[in-house]
Amino acid sequence: MSHKSPKDFFAPLAVGAPAPLREIPARPSRAIHFFDPSNPKMAAKVPAMVGTVDVLLGNLEDAVKADNKVAAREGLVEIAKNTDFGKTQLWTRINSLDSPWVLDDLVTLVTEIGDKLDVVMVPKVQGPEDIHYVDRLLAQLEAKGGVQKPILIHAILETARGVANVEEIALASPRMQGISLGPADLAADRKMKTTRVGGGHPGYLVRQDPVTGPDGGPDIHGTRAVFQQDLWHYTIAKMVDACAAAGIYPYYGPFGDITDVVAAEDQFRNAFLLGCVGTWSLHPKQIEIANRVFSPSVEDIKHARRVVAAMGDGTGAVMLDGKMEDDASLKQCLVLVDLAEELAAIDPKLKELYDAIEIED
Numbered sequence: 505m506s507h508k509s510p511k512d513f514f515a516p517l518a519v520g521a522p523a524p525l526r527e528i529p530a531r532p533s534r535a536i537h538f539f540d541p542s543n544p545k546m547a548a549k550v551p552a553m554v555g556t557v558d559v560l561l562g563n564l565e566d567a568v569k570a571d572n573k574v575a576a577r578e579g580l581v582e583i584a585k586n587t588d589f590g591k592t593q594l595w596t597r598i599n600s601l602d603s604p605w606v607l608d609d610l611v612t613l614v615t616e617i618g619d620k621l622d623v624v625m626v627p628k629v630q631g632p633e634d635i636h637y638v639d640r641l642l643a644q645l646e647a648k649g650g651v652q653k654p655i656l657i658h659a660i661l662e663t664a665r666g667v668a669n670v671e672e673i674a675l676a677s678p679r680m681q682g683i684s685l686g687p688a689d690l691a692a693d694r695k696m697k698t699t700r701v702g703g704g705h706p707g708y709l710v711r712q713d714p715v716t717g718p719d720g721g722p723d724i725h726g727t728r729a730v731f732q733q734d735l736w737h738y739t740i741a742k743m744v745d746a747c748a749a750a751g752i753y754p755y756y757g758p759f760g761d762i763t764d765v766v767a768a769e770d771q772f773r774n775a776f777l778l779g780c781v782g783t784w785s786l787h788p789k790q791i792e793i794a795n796r797v798f799s800p801s802v803e804d805i806k807h808a809r810r811v812v813a814a815m816g817d818g819t820g821a822v823m824l825d826g827k828m829e830d831d832a833s834l835k836q837c838l839v840l841v842d843l844a845e846e847l848a849a850i851d852p853k854l855k856e857l858y859d860a861i862e863i864e865d
């Protein structure tokens with residue numbers, strides 16, 4: 505018999521560790537802002553960012569030089585101990601499971617600042633066995649450190665094997681909080697030929713059919729519109745399904761071209777429309793974009809509330825502005841209304857905007 509009893513899923517994996525959660529709380533996480541705790545200039549800015557972003561993430565993995573790995577870990581402990589995070593969540597990205605640093609990352613962070621850490625992001629996850637390893641280790645360390653609430657796990661989807669196993673990864677532990685796309689490592693691992701960090705590529709396109717040329721045949725070399733396609737559509741859609749089926753949250757990942765705020769916004773919006781709840785931010789500029797894009801617009805909420813009001817007990821069908829609304833479209837609207845409520849609870853400006861909405865009949 506290889507399966508464990510369903511009754512055992514919610515038993516702690518170490519004696520004295522907190523009991524696993526039965527549901528992952530829907531805490532707003534529109535922007536996960538990455539900072540390098542070994543960079544004193546960046547670290548000094550962290551306390552002032554509390555309250556301006558949903559998640560602050562102390563990054564220990566890629567982008568931190570090997571020589572700075574210990575300083576980053578210790579810097580994060582220092583920042584966590586000396587900062588009151590209020591409603592802002594504190595996450596970390598640990599080093600990968602095949603690195604010499606990850607064990608010390610987990611031992612130090614969980615025993616020193618375990619009660620302040622909400623989520624541990626695990627990079628380069630290949631399969632459920634990676635989550636099981638971290639799951640057990642977290643339980644042992646929570647027990648050792650007297651941590652009161654279970655630390656959640658977030659996996660980065662950035663290997664071909666990880667994508668193939670994404671459903672099993674999402675279901676691997678009650679600690680699973682969510683999954684982010686890691687387009688840079690994923691591109692490398694899959695041997696995709698883009699060198700960009702996230703975003704599109706001008707070579708990945710479809711072209712309008714040729715119009716008829718002067719000789720009556722197709723004008724192959726004439727002017728034909730091209731439409732850039734989204735390199736990440738398949739992976740994001742697959743990730744969203746895996747997450748939704750498991751009751752956890754999907755995220756876009758890094759968008760490396762900090763200056764191209766327009767394309768970043770488009771990419772984030774595609775992810776939002778497909779079901780993602782947030783994205784990474786690599787620069788304060790991207791926080792503003794993410795907070796806007798991953799919050800339903802006033803127009804969306806106005807429409808959604810109108811449908812909710814018109815649908816009464818939620819059954820049957822009504823016509824609004826010539827469009828059919830029924831039980832299913834009501835559910836679509838409730839996704840937005842519920843999200844707006846969660847966001848308004850932590851974002852006073854958004855609350856004001858949503859509260860001011862008046863619904864017409």
Ligand code: GLV
Binds near residue numbers: 688758
């Ligand atoms: C993120 O870690 C990525 O590799 O894109």
Ligand code: MG
Binds near residue numbers: 566627686
């Ligand atoms: Mg990566």
